[in-house]
Amino acid sequence: MSALPAFRKKTDKASSRLTSSFRDRRWVWGGLLVSVAMMLLGNFLVVKASLNSFELAKSKVRTRIVMQGDIEASVVNxxxxxxxxxxxxxxxxxxxxxxxxxxxxxxxxxxxxxxxxxxxxxxxxxxxxxxxxxxxxxxxxxxxxxTVVSSEANTKKSFSQATTIREKESKDVPTVEDADASIGRSEGEGADPLVDTEELHATPSPTITNTSSNMGTPTPSGVLQLHDECFALLDYGLVEVLRSSSSSFCSDGSNSSPYTFYHIPDAEFSATQLDNVVLDMRGAQVSRDINSVAQDGGEHDPRFRYKPNAVFCSCGDPQDASHGAPNIWMHLLAEAPTTTNFMCQTLTSEMTNNTLNLDRAVVLARKDDHNPFFQISGILNAWVMMKVLGWDSSSTQLVTLDRALPSPVDDLRHAMLGPDRPVIGGDELQKHVVHFNTALLTPYEARGPMMSHLNDDQPCYANEMMRDFPDEALRTMKVGAHKTDPKRCLVTVISRRPYGGRRIQRVWRNEDKILSQMRSDYKFAYRFGECEFQSLDFVNMTVHDQMQIMVDSDVVIGMHGAGMVNVMWTRPETLVVEIFPLRRWRWGYRNLCQYLGCSWREFRGGSDVFVQTTDPNDMDKRLWYDEWKRFFDPLFCDAIARLEQPFSSS
Structure with missing residues (x-):
């Protein structure tokens, strides 16, 4: 019995040691868990602080863009x-x-x-x-x-609002819609003496001083003044202004060669109507010729070089600069003299024999022949001047003073400016002496209404002339102004793709992927059927088909480029989304929508893809679908609602 207490005492000591050991281990594990928890909490706080710091950095950049209107350097690298x-x-x-x-x-x-x-x-x-x-x-x-900050800081919500950064970015920017077709030439070797440095800028509109970024709430007199100025430069008031600007030359004598010069200096807009003039372009050389579209670009110029003894007339006084003659051939001929202006040399009776006689010619020279924006601008300018002269297209014959490459726009030009007679092209002019009984030398394609306010805010909106021109063009090409199927829902992407071996700037790299996701997400968005999403390259399509597609489309999406000129054929309220590289600023298609009533929006999100140069105009684009959908979804829903509204009650 004496051994039992001793055994219990020994057992109690062992149990006490074991209990103490377990207690110590609990403290160890507890301490370890606390340490891990503190470490995780610390890491969380560090990450949160890092993210907050990153968001603050982005916020500061956004604030600098929006408030100052000035990006001082790279937004993201x-x-x-x-x-x-x-x-x-x-x-x-x-x-x-x-x-x-x-x-x-x-x-x-x-x-x-x-x-x-x-x-x-x-x-x-x-x-x-x-x-x-x-x-x-x-x-x-x-x-x-x-371009992280672009979608929030630079995306315009409405074309009537202003983005202050434009004023900074509008400096020293060429007027061309596509850098591959740059009009201007740098000074020095190889410079075009016909084109001065001002041609590197958009067509000036100095008489319209109020822009939407600084207009505020105009006074009644200010509204009236703005209305008058818009009417004078972009509406039918331009016709009257041109008529009142005319100056007559060489008008003495029954056998003379009278001509009338129309000129608006502030807009650099000029044209000439002349009679009894002979043009001899035999042996003339193309300024900068190419053999295929693969070589096309800013250095291509299909106009003829100035030929000193090419134009002949019958006038009492010499028709040159020293005798007050205007330089009526500027822009129609490349490399023409700008200081020794000339009109014509003395005409002899022998020169009128064995010539090609044209009664009423509309003479037009193309510079950026691959660029439909500029080509349609040239057609519009000629159409306006025919209104000034009171000429109808049924009485005229088109003459193209160049060797431009073929383009779908050629059909529209012919139909609008002289459809009942064959076009006299540059190849014919190089073979024959031509006698013009009367002729119109049309304004340069890089001037006129479509070139107004390319680089800043356009204060002018809907007007009759800019509506009538596309309406007449549609009628001329036999395209109706209404959808062929009123219930059809159609979204069209104007695609930019390489063609004919020519590299294209501003390609939407993941266009097919984004389009596929939109088809899936919006499959059931339209109550009266499935909305169609199509991507089309307009380069090889007829102008008739391009027009018909635009009329039928409810939404038009495209990278900034000359093909977007097709928004001119859209119906009022058509949603137009123009995708830009972050730092490319050009407002030609916004302006068209202001005139015509299409609902224009810009998108600068996603990522700019560097290809060959750091020129903002040379960037391709890749979009991020989540960001794109946040931008596009409410606009698309509004477009669908407008499309459904006429059929909802029935």
């Missing part, structure tokens, strides 16, 4: 080198193009809004903002500059 590989370049320069740090998480490209490694540069530039790190890669591949 994320460069996408391939679909699954992202690189960061911090404060990169042209010499740093090879210094790229790779991010292993390729998912960052799928949602750039939460990519915490994105950085913002503050390098200052006076007028130009070049995306940091968008330098040409040595392997010639493409890179992407992410």
């Amino acid at each position: 994320v460069i996408l080198r391939s679909e699954d590989d992202v690189g960061i370049v911090t404060n990169a320069t042209a010499e740093d193009s090879g210094q790229v740090t790779t991010i292993t998480d390729g998912s960052a490209t799928k949602n750039p809004e939460v990519t915490t490694t994105t950085t913002y540069s503050t390098t200052q530039h006076e007028d130009l903002v070049t995306p940091t790190g968008t330098t040409q890669r040595s392997d010639g591949g493409a890179a992407t500059v992410d």
